[in-house]
Amino acid sequence: MSPAPLVSIVVPVHNDEGTIEAALASCLAQTLREIEVVCVDDASDDGTVAVIERMQRTDSRIRLVRHEENRSALQARRSGVMEARGDAILFLDGDDELESRAAEVTLAAMQGSGADLVQFDVTVVDRHGNSGGAFERRLAPQHDSLRGSAVVTGLFPADAPARGQLWRFLFRTTLLRAAHAHLREDVSLVRVNDLPLMFLAAALAQHLVSVPEKLYRYHLGRGGSGHQVDTIERARFYAAAIDSVDIIRDAVASVAAASGDATAVHDAYAAARLWTVGYVCRQLVERADPSIVDSAVEHLRTKTTDDDLLAAAGAHSPGSLAVLARHVDHQPITNREVRSILLVTSTLRTGGVTAVLSTQARMLTEAGFRVTVVARNSNSDPSFLPSGVEFVELAGGGIEARLEAWRAICLTRSVDVVIDHQMLYSSYWPEFAAMTRACGGATVGWLHNFVARPLLDGDDRLGNIEKFARVLAHVVALSPLDVSYLKLRGITHSSYIPNPPSAMLDGERRAPRERPTGLHPINLVWWGRLEERTKRVSELLEVAVLLQRRHTAFSLTVIGPDWGGWTAAKFNALARRRGVAEVVRAVGPKRGRELEAAIDTADAFLSTSLIEGYQLTIAEAQSRGLPVFMYELPWLTLVQENAGIASVPQGDAAGLADAITAVAADPVLFARLSRGSLDAAERAGSYDFSDLYRRVVTGAPTGAFSPEPTLEDARLLLGLLRFYSEANRSQTKTVTPRRELAARMWRRVAPLGGVGLQRLPGLRPLVARLKRRIGVAD
Missing domain, CATH: 1.10.287 (Helix Hairpins)
Incomplete structure (x- = not known):
């Protein structure tokens, strides 16, 4: 009669005909002779059993247990554990091998330390026979010794992959049987079926030791792992991994309650579950065939909540966030205490976005919120920000590195709400919004231009807004017509808020300007960025030429920084070439008092913008009583019912010249326009912006700020969308x-x-x- 085994090697098998002989041979070659090999056949329908029975006839240490129906590897291992006669158990899959000293080395470590769990190193062999890769390094033992709750937290740490491979350990048999006592006998798991038992064993273990030797040869890709996800059936197979961690939720609660550190057990389980869901996201989103990704994600959403998916992807699969953002349900800002707010832009620099962001930062800080401004690119000028506002420049690198940095910002600052000011100017905002939600926050997207801007630019960012809007808590635009478009396209969680007044709108009511009589020239002023594509600075010269032809006495001062290839020197050179240099001059940028003084010496403001979101310069000009001459921008809240504006159709430079000539010759008309400007500026500054911003970050503006679209809105939108689409084609034709x-x-x-x-x-x-x-x- 053979001696009682010291170590039982449990081998669950199912259709392993081609590899089981090598696996069993590695068991029989153990230097420790006092072993048994418990093979549990889980209803194979190939020649696996015949191979086992043939080898069994030559070595009585092999035992065979058979399942009449397939019950999954989890139950096959259970049968092996219950049949084992040794005091310690090693696991071996039917397509892998043990090194010859595995039983001897691990048993000696267990007996010498009194541990109930011994970990060892492994060799991972890929399909090409290579070993030593990153996966192999990650499987290596990380701790020489762990005790108590440190065993489960050490083996299942936060923000790290959950390694549930049972074949990396020697277990005390009593430990495994205690773990199985918490699992139902009828549970069948098709994916990640070793993790439930591994986690419960780790949670119950009191002492772990490790040995450095490589004692197991794992063949990557032979089983269910490492295959391409190219069908919805295989996607469902991978998604079943989530079932494997969810199935032990009640068991974990029971084990935690009986342990000395329930928090540690629950934290480790949460970390393991988070990684498992993230792993599934990576397989079904980043690595699946594109043709099945959407169907796979919808199936994945039946397994867990959107927030779980986003949290797991944010921690372990950032590359999945963009696709997940397309599928998640909208989640408004409700039932949350908001304390920490991020305001996000590309770069802090001269321009309307930075001005709005700075005002928001000041008002939200004054309202008691903790405000941090984040620039996603370098070369910002933080001097634009009010005191008390923190500034962070996002680290460089690729999108995944930036998302990791973003995640760290959201978590370390406990961010509740993000206001993203780059929706129309960035392709990556959906990933950042998804990461924010993954960290427990919400994102408000802010549109700083008319919704037709992407049509003019010829990009897909308008489509992106529609595609990914559900990941946003709210969308803020600058006009009611923008809201009409958004709602007509199904983005009902939208509203508008006009831009805040600049420092020039100081609330002081000025007297209307008077037009000097006689031959006194009308002094025109323009300020902004010297930018051609949308502000059409070259049109200023066209208007000047036409005014000169009409013998209208005038001057035009152009103020602003160089931009996108246009400089003050270039502008002035063109003015000389067109014969208007004596009355037209670009003077570069001016700020603060210097800018106000330049405006106050002017008589009227001239604008040739092709598209704008708000055009704060109109409000600034009108606050000083300047009449405004401009091309029509009918969606602007500033221009509606504005008696201080003379507007003509887009591109009608002759019409602008005619309007300026008429006003220059009519002091009564000039005075009426000046009074209209002052009235309009007063209205522009009359909003309670502090209250509006507070409502944005704690809920959403409603009522008048979230109007329902009308048939007239649809008619106007169709015309404008056509116009800007044609404008894009016209611009494209000029590109060689x-x-x-x-x-x-x-x-x-x-x-x-x-x-x-x-x-x-x-x-x-x-x-x-x-x-x-x-x-x-x-």
């Missing part, structure tokens, strides 16, 4: 094939170039000249 190719190549290398410029900022002037040559705008 060579410049178009150069621009396309530029956009491909721009992300790497941005990283390079952070290291070599001296190259920026050269890069700016190159961008101007190939026509790439900022």
Whole structure:
């Protein structure tokens, strides 16, 4: 009669005909002779059993237990554990092998330490026979010894993969049987079926030791792991991994209650579940065939909540966030105490977005919120921000590195709400909004231009807003017509808020201006960025030429920084070429008192913008009593019922020249426009912006700020969308094939170039000249 085994090797098998002989041979070759091999056949329908029975006839240490029906590897291992006669158990899958000293080395470690769990190193062999990769390194023991609750938290740490492989350990048999006592005998798991038993064993264990030897050969890809997800059936197979962790939820609660550290057990379980869901997201979203991704995600959503999916993806599969953001249900800002707010932009610099963001930062800080401003790119000027507001520049690198940095910001600052000011100017906002929600926060998207802007630019960002709007708690636009478009397209969680007044709107009511009589020239002023694509600064020169032809006495001062290839020097050179240099001059940027003084010496404001979201310069000009001459921008709240504006159809430079000539010759008309401007400026500054911003971050503006669309809105929108689509085509025709190719190549290398410029900022002037040559705008 053979001696009682010291170690039982449990081998669950199912259709392993081609590999089981090598697996059993590795067991029989153990240097420790006092072993038994308990093979549990889980209803194989190939020649697996025949191979086992043949080898059993040559070595009585092999035992065979058979299941009449397939019950999953979890139950096959249970049968093996219950049949085992040894005091300790090793597990071996039917397509792997043990090293010859595995039983001897691990048993000696257990007997020498009194541990109930011994971990060892493994060799991972890929399909090409190679070993030593990253997965193998991750499986190596991380702790020499652990005791008490440190066993489960050490084996299942937070923010790390949950390694549930049973074949990396020698277990005391009593430990495994105690773990199985918490699992139902009828449970069948098709995926990740070792993790439930591994977790419960770790939670029950009191002492773990490790040995450094590689004692197991794992063949990656032979079983159910490592295969392409190319069918919905395989997607469901991978998604079943979530069942494997959910099935032990009650068991974990029971074990935690009886342990000395319930919190540690629950935290470890939460970490294991988070990783498992994240792993499934990675398989079904990042690595699946694109044709099944949407169906796979919808199936995945039946397994757990949207918030669980986003939290898991945020921690372990950031590449999944964009797709998940397309599928999640809308979640408004409700039932949450808001304390910490992030305001996000690309770069803090001269311009309307920075002005609005700075005002928001001041008002929200004054309202008692903790406000942090984040710039996603470098070269910001934080001096625009009010005191008491923190500023963070997001780390460089690729999108995943930025998302990791974003996650750290959201978690360390306990962010409740993010206001993203870059929705119309960034392609990556959905991932950041999804990551924010993954960290327990909510995102408000802020549109700083009319919704037709992407049609003019020829990009897909308007489609992105529609596609990903559900991941946003709310969408804020600048006009009722924007809200009408959003609601007509199904984005009902939207409202509008006009831009806040600038410092020029100081609340002081000024007297209307009077037009000097006689031949005194009308002094026109324009200020903003010297930008052609949307502000059409070249049209200022066209209007000037037409005024000169009409013999209208005038001057035009152009104020603002160089932008996108346009400089003050270039503008003035064009003025000379067109014969208006004596009355038209670009003077560069001015700020604060210097800008106000320049405006106060003017008689009227001239605008040739093709598209704007709010155009704060109109309100600033009207606050000083200046009449405004402009191309029609009918959605702007500023221009509606505004008696201080003379507007003409887009591109009608002659119409602008005629309007200016008429007003210059009519002091009564000039005075009426000036009074209208002052009235309009007073209305523009009359909103309670502090209250509006508070409502944005704690709920959503409703009522008048979230109007329902009308048939007239739809008619106007259709006309404007057509106009800007045609404007884009007109602009595209002027681009030569060579410049178009150069621009396309530029956009491909721009992300790497941005990283390079952070290291070599001296190259920026050269890069700016190159961008101007190939026509790439900022």
